[in-house]
Amino acid sequence: xxxxxxxxxxxxxxxxxxxxxxxxxxxxxxxxxxxxxxxxxxxxxxxxxxxxxxxxxxxxxxxxxxxxxxxxxxxxxxxxxxxxxxxxxxxxxxxxxxxxxxxxxxxxxxxxxxxxxxxxxxxxxxxxxxxxxxxxxxxxxxxxxxxxxxxxxxxxxxxxxxxxxxxxxxxxxxxxxxxxxxxxxxxxxxxxxxxxxxxxxxxxxxxxxxxxxxxxxxxxxxxxxxxxxxxxxxxxxxxxxxxxxxxxxxxxxxxxxxxxxxxxxxxxxxxxxxxxxxxxxxxxxxxxxxxxxxxxxxxxxxxxxxxxxxxxxxxxxxxxxxxxxxxxxxxxxxxxxxxxxxxxxxxx
Amino acid sequence: xxxxxxxxxxxxxxxxxxxxxxxxxxxxxxxxxxxxxxxxxxxxxxxxxxxxxxxxxxxxxxxxxxxxxxxxxxxxxxxxxxxxxxxxxxxxxxxxxxxxxxxxxxxxxxxxxxxxxxxxxxxxxxxxxxxxxxxxxxxxxxxxxxxxxxxxxxxxxxxxxxxxxxxxxxxxxxxxxxxxxxxxxxxxxxxxxxxxxxxxxxxxxxxxxxxxxxxxxxxxxxxxxxxxxxxxxxxxxxxxxxxxxxxxxxxxxxxxxxxxxxxxxxxxxxxxxxxxxxxxxxxxxxxxxxxxxxxxxxxxxxxxxxxxxxxxxxxxxxxxxxxxxxxxxxxxxxxxxxxxxxxxxxxxxxxxxxxxxxxxxxxxxxxxxxxx
Amino acid sequence: xxxxxxxxxxxxxxxxxxxxxxxxxxxxxxxxxxxxxxxxxxxxxxxxxxxxxxxxxxxxxxxxxxxxxxxxxxxxxxxxxxxxxxxxxxxxxxxxxxxxxxxxxxxxxxxxxxxxxxxxxxxxxxxxxxxxxxxxxxxxxxxxxx
Ligand code: SF4
Ligand code: SF4
Numbered sequence: 037x038x039x040x041x042x043x044x045x046x047x048x049x050x051x052x053x054x055x056x057x058x059x060x061x062x063x064x065x066x067x068x069x070x071x072x073x074x075x076x077x078x079x080x081x082x083x084x085x086x087x088x089x090x091x092x093x094x095x096x097x098x099x100x101x102x103x104x105x106x107x108x109x110x111x112x113x114x115x116x117x118x119x120x121x122x123x124x125x126x127x128x129x130x131x132x133x134x135x136x137x138x139x140x141x142x143x144x145x146x147x148x149x150x151x152x153x154x155x156x157x158x159x160x161x162x163x164x165x166x167x168x169x170x171x172x173x174x175x176x177x178x179x180x181x182x183x184x185x186x187x188x189x190x191x192x193x194x195x196x197x198x199x200x201x202x203x204x205x206x207x208x209x210x211x212x213x214x215x216x217x218x219x220x221x222x223x224x225x226x227x228x229x230x231x232x233x234x235x236x237x238x239x240x241x242x243x244x245x246x247x248x249x250x251x252x253x254x255x256x257x258x259x260x261x262x263x264x265x266x267x268x269x270x271x272x273x274x275x276x277x278x279x280x281x282x283x284x285x286x287x288x289x290x291x292x293x294x295x296x297x298x299x300x301x302x303x304x305x306x307x308x309x310x311x312x313x314x315x316x317x318x319x320x321x322x323x324x325x326x327x328x329x330x331x332x333x334x335x336x337x338x339x340x341x342x343x344x345x346x347x348x349x350x351x352x353x354x355x356x357x358x359x360x361x362x363x364x365x366x367x368x369x370x371x372x373x374x375x376x377x378x379x380x381x382x383x384x
Numbered sequence: 385x386x387x388x389x390x391x392x393x394x395x396x397x398x399x400x401x402x403x404x405x406x407x408x409x410x411x412x413x414x415x416x417x418x419x420x421x422x423x424x425x426x427x428x429x430x431x432x433x434x435x436x437x438x439x440x441x442x443x444x445x446x447x448x449x450x451x452x453x454x455x456x457x458x459x460x461x462x463x464x465x466x467x468x469x470x471x472x473x474x475x476x477x478x479x480x481x482x483x484x485x486x487x488x489x490x491x492x493x494x495x496x497x498x499x500x501x502x503x504x505x506x507x508x509x510x511x512x513x514x515x516x517x518x519x520x521x522x523x524x525x526x527x528x529x530x531x532x533x534x535x536x537x538x539x540x541x542x543x544x545x546x547x548x549x550x551x552x553x554x555x556x557x558x559x560x561x562x563x564x565x566x567x568x569x570x571x572x573x574x575x576x577x578x579x580x581x582x583x584x585x586x587x588x589x590x591x592x593x594x595x596x597x598x599x600x601x602x603x604x605x606x607x608x609x610x611x612x613x614x615x616x617x618x619x620x621x622x623x624x625x626x627x628x629x630x631x632x633x634x635x636x637x638x639x640x641x642x643x644x645x646x647x648x649x650x651x652x653x654x655x656x657x658x659x660x661x662x663x664x665x666x667x668x669x670x671x672x673x674x675x676x677x678x679x680x681x682x683x684x685x686x687x688x689x690x691x692x693x694x695x696x697x698x699x700x701x702x703x704x705x706x707x708x709x710x711x712x713x714x715x716x717x718x719x720x721x722x723x724x725x726x727x728x729x730x731x732x733x734x735x736x737x738x739x740x741x742x743x744x745x746x747x748x749x750x751x752x753x754x755x756x
Numbered sequence: 757x758x759x760x761x762x763x764x765x766x767x768x769x770x771x772x773x774x775x776x777x778x779x780x781x782x783x784x785x786x787x788x789x790x791x792x793x794x795x796x797x798x799x800x801x802x803x804x805x806x807x808x809x810x811x812x813x814x815x816x817x818x819x820x821x822x823x824x825x826x827x828x829x830x831x832x833x834x835x836x837x838x839x840x841x842x843x844x845x846x847x848x849x850x851x852x853x854x855x856x857x858x859x860x861x862x863x864x865x866x867x868x869x870x871x872x873x874x875x876x877x878x879x880x881x882x883x884x885x886x887x888x889x890x891x892x893x894x895x896x897x898x899x900x901x902x
Contacts, residue, residue, distance in 0.1 A: 073778045074518035075787045179399050183421065183737070258512065259584055268407060268741055337775075344778040345584050345771070347512025349738045350421060352587045360764060448830035451862035515778055522787060529799075536803035536876060542862040550863055551801070578777045583767035 044149060051128045059290035060090035066339050073343045100279040105177065108276070112175035117281045119168035120288030123161040127295050130154045132216050134308025134324040147216075155213040158299065159200060162254065165292065166192045169256070169263055172285065173273035184272030187350055188263035191253060194357040195260075199250035201365035202243045205372045206303050219307030226311035231304040239368045244304045246361050248334070251296030253353070255289065258342035262350055297334035298327075305330045396424050399737075403432045407510050407741045410751030414728075414744075416737075423740045426732045428725055434755040441704075441715030446472055446682040447546065449712075454540035456719060457753040460499035461541045462492045462531075463695035469544040470625055471691035471702050475684035476546070483671045484548040485627045490561070490664040491531060491543065493657040497568070498527040499696035500650045500657075503748045507647070508579055510745035511588055516579050523571055526564050533557055546682065547675030558665050565658050572655070580651065589644035593743030595731050596641060603730075604723040607698025608653065609747055612646035614639035619694035630667075633660050643746035650748070683710050697721050697748050719753045803861040804879035806854060808898045809872060817898055819873040821847040825865035831858040834865060849895065856882075856890040 064079065064086065071078025079086025104110060131154075132147035151157055166189055173185025207213055210221040222229045231244035253260040264272030274285045301307055308327040310316075348356070402413035411432035417425040437456060441449050453468045454461040466488055473480060480488075501524045505517030528538045534553050535543040543550050579585055595605070597613045610617055618635040620628040636652035638645035684706040692701035698720025705714040724747045732740045789796065798804075808817040821838025833855040838847030866874055874894075884890065 069782065070514070072786065073782045074515050075522060075781060075784060076518065077786045077788055077790065080790070179397060186420075261512070262738075268738055270406065340775055340778055340782075343515045344578070344774045345513055345582065346508055346579075346588060347738075348584050349588055349736060351736065352584070444830055447864060448828070450864070451830055451860035455860075515781075519781075533799040533801060536799075536801040536863070537861060540860070542860065545867075550867075574777060577770075577773050581770045582774055583770045 047147075047149070048129065052125055055125055055128055055291045055294070056287065058294050059287040060094060062290045062293065062335065063093070063286075064090050065336075066342075069336070069339045070343045073340070094283070097283040098280055102279040102281060103276070105276050108177050109175035112171045113276075114281070116168050116172035116175060117277065117284035117288070119164060119171060121284045121291070123164040123168075124288050124291035124295060126161045127158050128291070128298075130157055130215065131295070131298050131302070132219070132307070133298075134219075134327045135322055150214070150216060152212075152214045154215040155203060155207065155218075158295075159196070159203070162295075163192075163196065165254075165288070168285070168288065169273045172277070173263075176273070176276035178276050180269040180271075181273050181275050184263045184269045184275075188256060188273065190350070191256075191260065191262055191353060194354050195250045195253040195361075198246055198357060198361040198365040199254065201362070201369050202247045202250075203303065205243065205365075205369050208369075208376060209372060215302050215307075219302055219309060222306040223309055225313045226306065229304060229306040229309075239364065239371070242364060243368055244300075246364060247304065248300055248337075249356075250361065251300055252338060252341065253357075255292040255296050257289075257293065257338055259345040259347050260353060261342075261347060262353060293335060293338055294331070297331045297338065300334055301327060301330045305334075395419055403429075407744065408751070409506060409749065412725075412749065412751045412754070416740075418737065421736050421738075423732050423735050423737060426729050426740065428728060430755055432755065433752050435752075437756045438715050438717055441712050441717075443711065445710045446684075446712070449715075450545075451540075451542045454537075454542050455752065456717065456756060457499075457695060457697065457700075457721070457750045458539050459502055459750055460495050460696035461539065462488075462495040462543065463693055464700055465541060465544045466492050466626070467691060467693040467695070467700050467702055469546055470693065471689060471704065472546050472682060472684070474691055475687075475689050475704075475706065476679065476682060478547045478675050478678060480547060480675055481672045482627075482669045483552075484673045484675075486664050486668050487549055487553055487673065488544060489626055489628065489631070490661055490668075491534070493660045493664070494527050494531060494561070495541075496696045497654050497657045498524045498531075500654050501527075503650060503696075504575070504579075507745040507748075508585070511585060511742055513579070513585070516575065519571075519575070519578075523568055526567065530557060530560050530564060533560070545674070545678075547678035549673045552673045558668065561661060561665055565661060568654075568658060572651075575651070580647075586644065588739075588742050589647055589746070590640075590642060592643045592739045593731060593735070593746060594641045595727060599727055599731065603727040605698070605727055606720050606723065607695070607748075608646050608649040609698065609724050611635065611637050612649045612746075613641045619692050619699050623692060625691070625693060631660050631663050633657075633663075643743055646746045646748075681710055683708060692718070695720060697750065697753075698724060717756055719756060721747070721749050722754045722756075725749055725754055798878040798880060800878075802876065802878050802880070803863065804877040805856045805859060805861075805882075805892065806865060806874045806894070807877040808852060808894050809875050810898060810901060817849065817873055817895075818871045819849045819852065819869075820871055821849045822870070824868040824870070825874060828864045828868040830862060830864065831860055833857075833859045852894040854892045854894055856892060857887055 067089070068078040068086065079089040082088040082092045104113065129149050130147075130151055132150055169188040169192075170185045173181040173183075173188070206218065210218045212218060212221070226232075232240045256263045263269075264274070269275070274282055277285060306326075307330075308322045308324055310322060310326055396417050396419045399416040399418050400413065401416050402408040403411040408414065413429040413432065415427045415429055416423055435455075437452050440452055450465070450468065453464040456464050472478075501520040505520035505524075508516040531541065532538050534551070534557055535541045537543075595609070595613055597610075597615045599605075600610045600613050600615065605613075606617070614637060616635055616637045619625070620633075621635055633656045636649050636656065638648050686706060686708045688703070688705050690701060690703045692699050694700075699718065700720055701718035703714075703716040703718070704712045707713040728744060728747065732743060735743065808819060810816070811818050819836075821836055823836050823838075826832075826834040826836045835851060835853040835855075836849070837851040839850050841848045861876070863876070866876065882890070
C-alpha cells in the first residue's frame with residue numbers, strides 16, 4: 037500500500053482527535069480561567085481540579101435527547117452542525133505544526149497534508165463556516181436564531197476583508213502561499229518575524245493586532261459574539277439545538293479558536309521557530325513546542341478578552357471593520373508593496 | 385419568523401422578549417415589533433408577578449403590613465421599610481430617637497450602595513461583560529454580611545419598627561462599616577478603569593437612549609433616571625425626611641440624558657452614600673433605639689396621608705387613607721420603576737435591539753416592584 | 757483626522773487597562789466558599805425559622821399559651837393551643853405548630869411574646885421537595901433538643 041496514504045489516514049485521525057481534545061480542554065481552560073478571573077474556583081468536583089469535567093459534559097451531551105422543534109427545516113437543521121465542524125477539521129489538515137524538534141524524529145514534520153496554496157485553502161474553508169451559522173439560524177424557525185444568523189453573516193463578511201488584505205500583504209512579502217515557506221522566511225530570531233516591519237510588512241504590529249482581532253470576530257468570540265449575544269438573543273443561532281447538535285457547534289467554535297490562533301502564529305509569530313536564532317543550541321532549535329506555546333498564549337489572550345469586555349453592537353462592530361481596519365489594511369498593503377519595490381532599488 | 389408574515393410579505397415581525405429572557409431580569413415581558421434589528425414598537429406587558437401588595441395593605445393591621453415592604457423592591461428593601469415606618473410615624477405623631485434615625489439612615493444608605501452595585505454588575509452583564517458582575521457581588525456580599533449581622537436577613541429586611549428599630553447595632557458593626565468603606569473606596573477606581581473607561585462600553589452607552597427632562601416629567605420618572613436628564617430632584621434634599629438635612633452630601637446630576645449619564649449618576653451616588661455613612665458613623669449618638677411611647681394599637685386619625693422617600697431607583701411614595709381603624713382603608717404604593725419603565729415604549733422607538741436592551745438596563749428595573 | 761487617531765489610541769489604552777486588571781485578578785486567590793465542604797457560621801442574629809426557647813433551669817419552654825404571637829403574625833403561620841390542667845396555674849401548651857412556607861421572618865411574633873418564649877433559630881440548611889416538610893411541630897422540636 038501507498039505509504040503516503042497510511043500516513044494521511046493516521047494524521048487525519050490525529051487531527052480529529054486533536055480538535056476534539058482541544059475543544060474539550062479549552063472549555064475546561066475557559067471555565068477554570070473565567071472562574072479564577074472572577075475569583076471563583078470553577079469546576080473542581082469531577083477529577084482533580086475538575087479535569088474530568090469535559091468528559092462528563094461530553095457524556096451528558098451525547099446522552100441527551102435531540103429535539104426537533106415543530107416546523108423546522110429538518111435536513112438543513114441537521115446539516116448545519118456538521119458545517120460547523122467539518123471545515124474546522126479540513127483547515128487543521130493543512131496546518132503545519134512544525135518538526136518534532138527533539139529525539140530520533142527531530143526533523144519529522146507534523147502536518148497532515150501541506151499544500152502550496154495552503155493559505156488560500158484555509159480562507160476558502162473558513163468561509164464555509166458562515167454557512168453553518170446561517171443554516172442553523174435559518175432552519176430552526178426561531179426569530180432570535182434568524183436575527184443571530186443575519187448578524188453573524190454580516191459580521192463574518194466584514195471581517196474577512198481586512199483579514200484577507202493582511203494575509204495578502206504577508207503573501208506578498210514572503211512570495212508564497214505555502215505555510216511552511218511563510219514560516220521558514222521568518223527564520224533567525226523574533227525580530228525577523230512578520231509582526232515587525234523588518235520583513236517588509238509596513239505596519240507590522242498593527243497588522244498583527246488587526247489580524248488577531250479579525251480572527252476573534254471570525255470565530256464569533258467575545259466581544260464580537262453578536263451571533264450568540266446571550267443577553268439579547270438567548271443563545272443565537274443554536275437556541276433550538278440540543279444534544280450533540282449543540283455539541284458540534286460548541287466544538288466547532290473552539291476548533292475555530294485553535295485555527296485562528298494557529299494561523300496567527302504561522303503568519304506573524306514565526307510558527308515553530310524559536311524566538312532566538314537557530315545558532316543557539318537546543319533553545320534555538322525549531323520545534324513543535326514553540327508552536328504550541330505561541331498558539332496557547334494567543335488562545336489565553338482570547339479567553340482573557342472574553343471575560344473582560346462587554347459586547348460591541350452591530351454598528352460599532354461594522355464601524356470598526358470598515359472605518360478602521362479596512363483602511364489600515366489597505367494602506368498597509370499598498371505601503372508594503374511600495375516598500376518591496378523601493379527597497380531593492382535602494383540596494384537594500 | 386412566522387410563515388404568515390412571510391407570505392404577506394410584511395416588513396415587520398413581532399418578537400416576544402420575555403417573560404423568560406436573560407435581559408429582563410425577572411418576569412417582565414416586552415412585546416417588540418421589529419423591523420430587522422430596529423425596534424418599531426415595544427409594549428411592556430406586566431402582571432406576571434403581581435401579588436396584590438396594595439390590597440394586602442388594606443387587609444392587615446398596620447404592623448402586619450411591615451414585612452410586605454421588604455418584598456417590593458427586594459434590592460433596596462430598607463428604603464421601603466423606611467418609607468412605610470415614617471408614614472405611620474407621621475400619622476401617629478411618634479418621635480423617633482436620634483440614634484434610631486442615624487442607624488436607619490446608615491443602613492438605608494448601605495442598602496442603596498448594595499443595590500447600585502448589583503445594578504452595576506447586572507447592567508454590564510446585559511452588555512455582555514461577565515466579570516464586573518462578580519466583582520460587584522464580592523463587594524455587595526460584604527454589605528449583605530454587615531446588614532445580616534444587625535437585621536438578621538440578607539435581602540428582604542424587616543428591620544425598622546414604628547418608633548425605632550428591631551434591635552440596636554454594636555461597635556463591631558460600625559467598625560465593619562468603616563472597614564467596608566475603606567475597601568470600597570479602593571475598589572471604585574478599579575471599577576472605573578475596568579468598566580467606565582472601557583471604549584466598548586462607552587460606545588454602547590454614550591448617546592444611547594436619550595430621554596429628555598420633559599419626557600421624564602410626563603411619565604413621572606424619578607431617581608437616577610431623572611437626575612441623568614439634568615433635573616436636580618432628590619427627595620432627600622427636596623422634601624427632607626429623617627436626619628438627611630443634617631448630613632452633608634451632594635446630588636449627582638448629569639445633563640447628557642443618555643444611558644451613560646444614568647450610569648454615572650449611580651456610580652457617583654455610591655460615592656455620596658459612602659460620605660453619608662461616614663458622617664452617620666462619626667455623629668452616631670448614644671441612647672435609645674425605640675420611642676418611649678408607641679401605642680400598642682395603631683389607629684391613625686381619619687385622613688389622607690402621603691409620605692415619600694428616595695429609594696435606590698427613585699421616589700417611593702405611599703399614599704394611604706385611614707378611616708380610623710387598625711387597617712388602612714386605602715393603600716397606594718407609588719413605585720419608582722413602574723414609572724421609569726413606562727417611558728420605555730416611547731423612548732425605545734427606532735432603537736437597535738441591542739441598544740434598546742442597554743437602555744432598558746440603564747433604567748434599573750426591578751420587576752416585583754413594578755408589578756407589586 | 758487627529759481626533760480619529762486619538763480615539764483609536766485612547767480606546768486601545770482602555771482595553772489594555774481592562775486586560776491588565778482581569779489578568780491580575782486571575783492570580784489572586786478565589787474568594788468563594790466551597791459550600792458542602794465548608795460551611796459558614798451564621799451570625800447570632802440570623803433569622804431562621806422560629807423555635808421555642810429552652811429555659812436552662814426548668815429544661816422546658818416558657819410559653820404561657822397566650823396566643824399573641826398567633827394573633828400578630830401577618831401570615832397566620834402559627835397555631836398555638838393551650839389546655840387548662842388540674843393543679844397548674846394558667847394554661848399548658850399542647851400544640852405549637854409553625855407553617856414555615858408562608859413565614860416572612862418578620863419577627864413580630866417574637867416581639868409580641870411577653871415571656872420571650874420564642875426566638876429565631878440559626879437553621880438555614882433547609883430544602884425539600886415537599887411542602888409538608890416545612891410544617892414544624894415546635895414542641896416536638898424542643899423535645900428533640902433535650
Ligand atoms: S416571623 Fe413573622 S411571619 Fe414568621 S411566624 Fe413570626 S410573625 Fe409570623
Ligand atoms: S406569644 Fe409567646 S407566650 Fe404567647 S403563645 Fe406565643 S410563644 Fe407562647
